[in-house]
Amino acid sequence: xxxxxxxxxxxxxxxxxxxxxxxxxxxxxxxxxxxxxxxxxxxxxxxxxxxxxxxxxxxxxxxxxxxxxxxxxxxxxxxxxxxxxxxxxxxxxxxxxxxxxxxxxxxxxxxxxxxxxxxxxxxxxxxxxxxxxxxxxxxxxxxxxxxxxxxxxxxxxxxxxxxxxxxxxxxxxxxxxxxxxxxxxxxxxxxxxxxxxxxxxxxxxxxxxxxxxxxxxxxxxxxxxxxxxxxxxxxxxxxxxxxxxxxxxxxxxxxxxxxxxxxxxxxxxxxxxxxxxxxxxxxxxxxxxxxxxxxxxxxxxxxxxxxxxxxxxxxxxxxxxxxxxxxxxxxxxxxxxxxxxxxxxxxxxxxxxxxxxxxxxxxxxxxxxxxxxxx
Numbered sequence: 171x172x173x174x175x176x177x178x179x180x181x182x183x184x185x186x187x188x189x190x191x192x193x194x195x196x197x198x199x200x201x202x203x204x205x206x207x208x209x210x211x212x213x214x215x216x217x218x219x220x221x222x223x224x225x226x227x228x229x230x231x232x233x234x235x236x237x238x239x240x241x242x243x244x245x246x247x248x249x250x251x252x253x254x255x256x257x258x259x260x261x262x263x264x265x266x267x268x269x270x271x272x273x274x275x276x277x278x279x280x281x282x283x284x285x286x287x288x289x290x291x292x293x294x295x296x297x298x299x300x301x302x303x304x305x306x307x308x309x310x311x312x313x314x315x316x317x318x319x320x321x322x323x324x325x326x327x328x329x330x331x332x333x334x335x336x337x338x339x340x341x342x343x344x345x346x347x348x349x350x351x352x353x354x355x356x357x358x359x360x361x362x363x364x365x366x367x368x369x370x371x372x373x374x375x376x377x378x379x380x381x382x383x384x385x386x387x388x389x390x391x392x393x394x395x396x397x398x399x400x401x402x403x404x405x406x407x408x409x410x411x412x413x414x415x416x417x418x419x420x421x422x423x424x425x426x427x428x429x430x431x432x433x434x435x436x437x438x439x440x441x442x443x444x445x446x447x448x449x450x451x452x453x454x455x456x457x458x459x460x461x462x463x464x465x466x467x468x469x470x471x472x473x474x475x476x477x478x479x480x481x482x483x484x485x486x487x488x489x490x491x492x493x494x495x496x497x498x499x500x501x502x503x504x505x506x507x508x509x510x511x512x513x514x515x516x517x518x519x520x521x522x523x524x525x526x527x528x529x530x531x532x533x534x535x536x537x538x539x540x541x542x543x544x545x
Contacts, residue, residue, distance in 0.1 A: 172252035174198035174541070179226045179261040181209040186257075186458065190341050191217035193534050198541070201251070203242075204261070228260055229411070230296070235264065242268035253541065257282050257314075257340060263300050266307035276544050279308035281318050282340060283455030283476075286325075288379055301327045310544075314338055314456040317476025335536050338480060339456045342533030345525055348465035350442060357439035367400035367427070368507045371444035371468075373437050373459045374451070376405045377412035381450030381473065381493065386418045386428070388500035392507065393427050399507055401425075404440050406433040441466040446506050446513060452493050454478055464524040469516035471502045481528075487520040 181204040206223030214221040226238045254269040256262040257280035269277045286297035305328035313319035315338035389401040447463035448471045456477035470488035472478035482488040491498040506513045
């Protein structure tokens with residue numbers, strides 16, 4: 171049985187592959203590799219696969235990255251995997267270079283997002299160079315969606331043929347899990363706590379690139395005009411990497427209609443407790459939260475960026491707005507909070523649109539088909 175190594179930079183991000191590793195382990199000897207922050211053991215038990223911890227860091231650190239590169243090279247030389255497949259930026263760069271040096275036959279880079287899109291100057295040059303090196307060392311480059319594919323071509327990152335898996339997305343959606351079960355509905359009722367406020371929800375990292383500054387400012391303005399509105403924030407702040415503005419934090423802490431729920435393992439009841447999901451991000455690869463919100467039957471407001479504009483169809487299951495534009499975000503939020511009939515109509519079609527394109531079993535089957543087609 172061939173060895174398949176799946177790599178992410180940080181072990182908690184292996185959660186994006188929930189169920190997929192167990193499925194693939196029926197055809198390959200799957201090994202999950204990441205920096206071990208204490209979650210790798212849980213991944214091994216959940217997926218029934220072997221896990222290996224390799225120190226890696228998301229930020230750029232030449233000394234630490236060189237140590238990680240050497241560790242991966244030695245690991246690949248010792249284990250002799252048939253396929254090395256990675257999908258987070260740092261792990262992808264290091265693993266593709268190490269796998270190329272170790273002569274791993276198949277080196278797959280799944281491009282889930284391009285960080286250089288929101289940077290400028292020397293940092294943009296560095297990040298684009300890293301992407302070019304990663305793609306050069308890979309034998310196969312897979313864009314997670316059409317938007318990523320177009321950017322890779324437009325920015326001259328790689329000349330390799332690019333084809334997404336199925337309709338895109340890294341793992342698809344478990345429609346049995348993301349459903350309005352009695353348990354989820356009961357928890358949602360507790361979260362709602364009798365409130366009749368029209369509730370917007372954001373789920374994700376609380377950072378600048380996710381559009382938090384614009385979202386909080388737009389909601390604060392809307393709430394002054396429409397007091398029966400609420401904003402629910404689910405996620406964690408990452409002040410060391412991409413902090414939000416001090417005034418944004420001040421509003422979050424002082425507006426009683428903004429509820430900060432922090433990171434949640436189960437976002438389903440929070441989605442059900444809300445009326446509209448909002449993701450005003452500056453960049454994405456193919457955001458899982460947009461698929462999850464759609465599966466839970468929510469209308470959405472998203473920015474016109476990679477992934478978001480592939481899942482949301484303007485006027486059918488949501489509204490698409492320009493990125494980094496507080497005014498248009500405010501207008502969209504006000505429109506959906508005011509026109510409940512429109513919001514309900516979008517919500518009614520949301521789950522069906524997700525089910526026909528992103529069912530988990532279909533994504534897994536197409537991924538396995540791709541693996542088996544390798545020479």
